[in-house]
Amino acid sequence: MKPSQLAKPFVLSHPTYEPGRPIDDVARDLGLDPAGIIKLASNENPFGPSPKAAEAARRAIGEGQLYPDGGCYLLRQGLARAHGLSPGQFVIGNGSNEVIELLGHVFLGPGDEVVMGKPEFVVYRLVPPLFGAVPVEVPLADFRNDLGALARALSPRTKMVVVSSPNNPTGSANTETELLGFIRSLPGGVICVVDEAYIDFEERPHDIRPLIREGRNVIGLRTFSKIYGLASLRIGYGYASAEMASLLDRVRQPFNVNAIAQAAALAALGDTAFTGMCASENRRGLARLEAGFSGLGLKYVPSQANFILVRVGDGARVFDALQRRGVIVRPLKTYELPEWIRVTVGTAVQNERLLAELETVLR
Ligand SMILES: Cc1ncc(COP(=O)(O)O)c(C=O)c1O
Structure with missing residues (x-):
């Protein structure tokens, strides 16, 4: 018997968790320099650990x-x-x-x-x-x-x-x-x-x-x-x-x-000095992203977290195009929000890069 015949039936249709793509993975896949890639896909802290x-x-x-x-x-x-x-x-x-x-x-x-x-x-x-x-x-x-x-x-x-x-x-x-x-x-x-x-x-x-x-x-x-x-x-x-x-x-x-x-x-x-800095930088970053999205005519969901949902039309296409330009975000097909992408708030430099690349791929 094959393992799949021995497995509990629910496992056969159980989906595997799809994480945000790691930087090295994207670099290997697309022939990019990992140093030039930013990951804004998994709501990680752009300032690293304390x-x-x-x-x-x-x-x-x-x-x-x-x-x-x-x-x-x-x-x-x-x-x-x-x-x-x-x-x-x-x-x-x-x-x-x-x-x-x-x-x-x-x-x-x-x-x-x-x-x-x-x-x-x-x-x-x-x-x-x-x-x-x-x-x-x-x-x-x-x-x-x-x-x-x-x-x-x-x-x-x-x-x-x-x-x-x-x-x-x-x-x-x-x-x-x-x-x-x-x-x-x-x-x-x-x-x-x-x-x-x-x-x-x-x-x-x-x-x-x-x-x-x-x-x-x-x-x-x-x-x-x-x-x-x-x-x-x-x-x-x-x-x-x-x-x-x-x-x-x-x-x-x-x-x-x-x-x-x-x-x-x-x-x-x-x-707590470090986490306080991260929280206030995050608020600043959210405000910048919101202003940037508005400037691009994009609808977003006001966020209280360290990421933000923005409606870009064809989320899978924009995810793919951004990734080819070295910016990893999260497509939301698994969440049944195909028109949206989820973007983690980055450092000020990363946020500017995201907005500039987004403008390019939407043009
Ligand atoms: C709402 C929510 N809960 C829990 C987790 C998992 O966190 P952990 O890394 O501690 O497993 C996440 C991770 O993205 C999350 O978004």
């Missing part, structure tokens, strides 16, 4: 022969201080992506439904089928999560509801009043996952900690991949009640988060 995080990572590799602390003791202490919660309220993952999968391991089974926006970060659609559960997608309204419609989509089979705020790929956020009201209205048997990957870029971020204190079944997910500039090290976390965090902690691999990532994340957490 120098303090990079130094901590270099120090940690010196003890690379040792297994990491699987319990992430020091990082949990740091997170507890930063959030005013207790260390036992955190679960640390190999990227927040892993925490999404841990939620599936603990809570999802055959026939369970996971309600989410459409579009929503694609991993939320990919994880439920691993456990026989079913994603239920509810269209956004005006590019924002439609919390009323999400509430109406709940059924007796709903186990989980997901709200990313800001949403990926649209960059728009729900207000704290809306979000907290929605979560308080959920039935006790529904877990709410609030994905906060981009919350550090918001001017008026929401705060779900009162809901955790009230004993609601809610978990916030954060990542070190965005404002902390540590995407390559793969580290993120969830925070929730101590009971929920300890359930998630039971199903992780013994050493799921490496020591270099733990050390870098802890140092990054402490460098």
Whole structure:
């Protein structure tokens, strides 16, 4: 028998996650000099990691022969201080992506439904089928999560509801009043996952900690991949009640988060001057891109994140043409937004380059 005949049936039609294309990959493919390529495709930090995080990572590799602390003791202490919660309220993952999968391991089974926006970060659609559960997608309204419609989509089979705020790929956020009201209205048997990957870029971020204190079944997910500039090290976390965090902690691999990532994340957490600079540069960059898009007569979705959606007509063609000119952006066919591309906010120089190349390819 062939492996595909032995595989679980759902795997045969399960899509593979398509990441933003790496610079070297595009360079090899198109015969370009990697040094001349900019990647504005995966919402990474154009300023890199904090120098303090990079130094901590270099120090940690010196003890690379040792297994990491699987319990992430020091990082949990740091997170507890930063959030005013207790260390036992955190679960640390190999990227927040892993925490999404841990939620599936603990809570999802055959026939369970996971309600989410459409579009929503694609991993939320990919994880439920691993456990026989079913994603239920509810269209956004005006590019924002439609919390009323999400509430109406709940059924007796709903186990989980997901709200990313800001949403990926649209960059728009729900207000704290809306979000907290929605979560308080959920039935006790529904877990709410609030994905906060981009919350550090918001001017008026929401705060779900009162809901955790009230004993609601809610978990916030954060990542070190965005404002902390540590995407390559793969580290993120969830925070929730101590009971929920300890359930998630039971199903992780013994050493799921490496020591270099733990050390870098802890140092990054402490460098608030760096993250403050990144947030204000991001706001400046967003304003510049918005003005540039307006100047080109292009519609965009006002963003509270470190990326922005812009309508370019034929998104696949513009993606391809930009890539040939050394600018990698994200086409949105998989998100069923074929007329749009998603652009990560870059450095001032990168933003000017994107706008100039975009003008050329649209001409
Ligand atoms: C909304 C959202 N959640 C989670 C993630 C994953 O982050 P991590 O790199 O921590 O796995 C992303 C990455 O792009 C994202 O956009």
